[in-house]
Amino acid sequence: MIKPAATSEHILEFRDVGCRYKGGVDVLNGLDFKLARGEMLFLTGPSGAGKSTVLRLAAMQLRATRGQVLMNGKDLAGVRPGKVPAHRRELGMIFQDFQLLHDRSVFDNIALPLVIRGLSHTDLARRVRAALDAVGLLGREKSLPRTLSGGEQQRAGIARAIVARPQLILADEPTGNLDPRMALDVMRLFERFNEAGVSFLIATHAIDLIEQLGHRAIHLEAGRESQARPEAASRLTAP
Numbered sequence: 001m002i003k004p005a006a007t008s009e010h011i012l013e014f015r016d017v018g019c020r021y022k023g024g025v026d027v028l029n030g031l032d033f034k035l036a037r038g039e040m041l042f043l044t045g046p047s048g049a050g051k052s053t054v055l056r057l058a059a060m061q062l063r064a065t066r067g068q069v070l071m072n073g074k075d076l077a078g079v080r081p082g083k084v085p086a087h088r089r090e091l092g093m094i095f096q097d098f099q100l101l102h103d104r105s106v107f108d109n110i111a112l113p114l115v116i117r118g119l120s121h122t123d124l125a126r127r128v129r130a131a132l133d134a135v136g137l138l139g140r141e142k143s144l145p146r147t148l149s150g151g152e153q154q155r156a157g158i159a160r161a162i163v164a165r166p167q168l169i170l171a172d173e174p175t176g177n178l179d180p181r182m183a184l185d186v187m188r189l190f191e192r193f194n195e196a197g198v199s200f201l202i203a204t205h206a207i208d209l210i211e212q213l214g215h216r217a218i219h220l221e222a223g224r225e226s227q228a229r230p231e232a233a234s235r236l237t238a239p
């Protein structure tokens with residue numbers, strides 16, 4: 001388990017980070033940014049800019065080939081392979097395609113992170129119901145995921161991400177499969193958890209939504225931060 005450094009005001013920090021996939025080119029080229037504790041930060045940029053790679057580095061699915069990735073002030077380079085699962089348990093992760101288990105009920109999907117942590121059945125059931133209540137799915141706990149709408153499936157994905165009370169949630173294109181109204185609902189839900197103290201790093205192409213919500217955004221181009229402002233889709237398509 002990564003113990004928080006008492007002095008660190010940043011939950012996540014990238015210092016001059018480079019990343020190269022095996023046999024590939026440099027995907028990140030000296031990326032620097034800080035995510036303050038309790039902040040909701042967006043990562044934007046064209047396809048291939050490196051947004052998912054940033055999230056994979058934070059989740060330790062990859063290691064930086066240059067620079068430092070720090071969580072709670074601690075350099076992830078020092079986390080031994082055997083401690084990576086413990087690092088991941090400190091995070092909540094949300095995906096574009098929801099990644100729910102389709103042969104398990106909504107309840108069982110959301111319970112999974114708590115089963116891994118060995119919670120008693122009573123505690124587990126109480127926390128799963130609280131998470132379902134928080135995302136407005138209390139009545140659907142026995143349903144199979146495929147009987148839910150896309151927005152409901154993503155809300156189940158959010159309940160699974162928050163049920164173990166992580167400090168940080170990493171979301172990769174979380175509204176990519178949702179219509180605009182459901183996408184806004186999902187972002188509003190993120191804001192509610194953010195107001196309760198959870199930090200968010202969200203990779204997205206949804207520039208319209210970012211502008212509407214007004215949180216800080218970092219725009220990536222070719223693996224580093226760019227000062228260029230992306231165009232919202234509505235402005236690009238406006239007559």
Ligand SMILES: Nc1ncnc2c1ncn2[C@@H]1O[C@H](COP(=O)(O)OP(=O)(O)OP(=O)(O)O)[C@@H](O)[C@H]1O
Pocket residue numbers: 021022024027045046047048049050051052053054203
């Ligand atoms: N496993 C991999 N092996 C080799 N190259 C990879 C791998 N995964 C990603 N890449 C390359 O790294 C670059 C950045 O990919 P990444 O998925 O981080 O971009 P992204 O900004 O999230 O794109 P998108 O918006 O399309 O999801 C791309 O050129 C991609 O082809």
